[in-house]
Amino acid sequence: MATVNENFLKLQAGYLFPEIGKRRRQFSAERPEAKIISLGIGDVTQPLAPAVIEAMHRAVDEMARRETFRGYDDGGIGYEFLRKAIQQNDYAARGVDIELDEIFISDGAKSDTANMQEIFGLDNIVAVTDPVYPVYVDTNVMAGRTGPAAGRGTYEKIVYMPCTEENGFVPELPTRKVDLVYLCFPNNPTGAVATKEQLAEWVEYAKANQAVILFDAAYEAFISEPKIPHSIYEVDGAKDVAIEFRSFSKTAGFTGVRCAFAVVPKQLKARTKDARAVELNPLWARRHCTKFNGVSYITQCGAAAVYSREGKRQTQEIIDIYMQNAKLIRESLATIGYTVYGGVNAPYIWLKTPNGVGSWEFFDKLLAEANVVGTPGAGFGPAGEGFFRLTAFGDPQNIKEALKRIEAMSL
Numbered sequence: 001m002a003t004v005n006e007n008f009l010k011l012q013a014g015y016l017f018p019e020i021g022k023r024r025r026q027f028s029a030e031r032p033e034a035k036i037i038s039l040g041i042g043d044v045t046q047p048l049a050p051a052v053i054e055a056m057h058r059a060v061d062e063m064a065r066r067e068t069f070r071g072y073d074d075g076g077i078g079y080e081f082l083r084k085a086i087q088q089n090d091y092a093a094r095g096v097d098i099e100l101d102e103i104f105i106s107d108g109a110k111s112d113t114a115n116m117q118e119i120f121g122l123d124n125i126v127a128v129t130d131p132v133y134p135v136y137v138d139t140n141v142m143a144g145r146t147g148p149a150a151g152r153g154t155y156e157k158i159v160y161m162p163c164t165e166e167n168g169f170v171p172e173l174p175t176r177k178v179d180l181v182y183l184c185f186p187n188n189p190t191g192a193v194a195t196k197e198q199l200a201e202w203v204e205y206a207k208a209n210q211a212v213i214l215f216d217a218a219y220e221a222f223i224s225e226p227k228i229p230h231s232i233y234e235v236d237g238a239k240d241v242a243i244e245f246r247s248f249s250k251t252a253g254f255t256g257v258r259c260a261f262a263v264v265p266k267q268l269k270a271r272t273k274d275a276r277a278v279e280l281n282p283l284w285a286r287r288h289c290t291k292f293n294g295v296s297y298i299t300q301c302g303a304a305a306v307y308s309r310e311g312k313r314q315t316q317e318i319i320d321i322y323m324q325n326a327k328l329i330r331e332s333l334a335t336i337g338y339t340v341y342g343g344v345n346a347p348y349i350w351l352k353t354p355n356g357v358g359s360w361e362f363f364d365k366l367l368a369e370a371n372v373v374g375t376p377g378a379g380f381g382p383a384g385e386g387f388f389r390l391t392a393f394g395d396p397q398n399i400k401e402a403l404k405r406i407e408a409m410s411l
Contacts, residue, residue, distance in 0.1 A: 023364070104263075
């Protein structure tokens with residue numbers, strides 16, 4: 001008899017974004033004349049930078065010639081030319097020493113943050129921020145690292161760290177010992193950032209508790225304030241306790257192309273049940289190469305072009321468009337009376353729903369009255385209730401039109 005992984009049966013409701021899609025489709029069926037503007041799912045709208053396109057075209061031509069044809073990359077961890085570009089531009093340029101074989105190319109930070117938990121034991125206590133990117137929680141549920149659903153979108157055995165207006169949406173250190181800590185800065189969904197001093201506290205906590213930090217830095221390219229760290233490895237000692245995830249999806253518009261990377265330092269260790277220290281880098285290399293055959297040569301050439309002189313300039317121009325959108329959304333909503341956060345160092349605006357309206361209720365109201373789609377805060381966890389996420393990845397003209405419609409809504 002074939003049996004199922006019953007941990008999947010613990011999952012509550014549908015994954016957040018399919019639920020949004022379902023409600024949008026239902027509304028469109030009832031109101032086919034409505035022109036819906038989406039500021040919900042964080043998908044990009046600007047085309048790839050010309051330098052990226054040119055590099056990918058050259059790579060396609062190379063694949064058509066026997067003497068330049070490429071097959072599998074360097075053991076599935078990524079071509080050396082891309083890992084060198086990452087090493088020099090993302091780390092060495094910030095005074096961080098990362099070795100080439102500590103960098104693993106993948107098809108997305110979502111995949112990496114989901115898959116990384118596989119190299120850790122099921123008895124680890126997991127801590128997540130609340131609100132939280134749902135993938136961190138759901139993949140641990142699927143693995144069997146949690147208990148059953150505990151209501152309000154939570155699960156037993158997971159430690160939730162509230163991110164609120166009072167703490168600036170940066171969580172306090174856990175009051176109990178945990179083993180795996182998921183942090184995301186700049187944060188999705190709140191748009192908050194952590195200072196170097198705040199990250200240093202987490203590094204010290206991890207050292208004191210022999211914990212590992214899973215640090216999602218997918219939005220670091222949107223940081224505008226010079227004192228905010230782009231990598232947790234800018235903190236002394238972080239390489240002893242942290243794995244970092246990066247992505248080209250939002251930075252360079254690769255949501256439909258797929259390329260990202262994880263950094264697993266060689267000095268980072270976890271322990272067996274009998275307290276023997278084990279390096280995590282070779283464990284991840286084994287898992288990565290066993291279950292993943294690498295990102296295509298054409299895609300990796302495009303990703304490497306992001307680091308060229310023209311690629312940097314062109315990519316920054318695209319980021320500037322999105323951050324101008326964020327500024328416009330933030331300032332426009334504040335002018336008409338909304339309480340808003342984020343949008344300064346991240347492409348997300350975290351707004352407080354007016355008059356205590358529930359976040360899904362506000363979703364339906366926004367869709368019905370303004371024909372605009374956003375993301376209910378409750379979908380990110382209990383502390384997200386009463387808040388709502390808008391993204392800045394839309395076309396500028398659509399952003400302006402959406403804001404006009406929202407302004408015309410009744411609060």
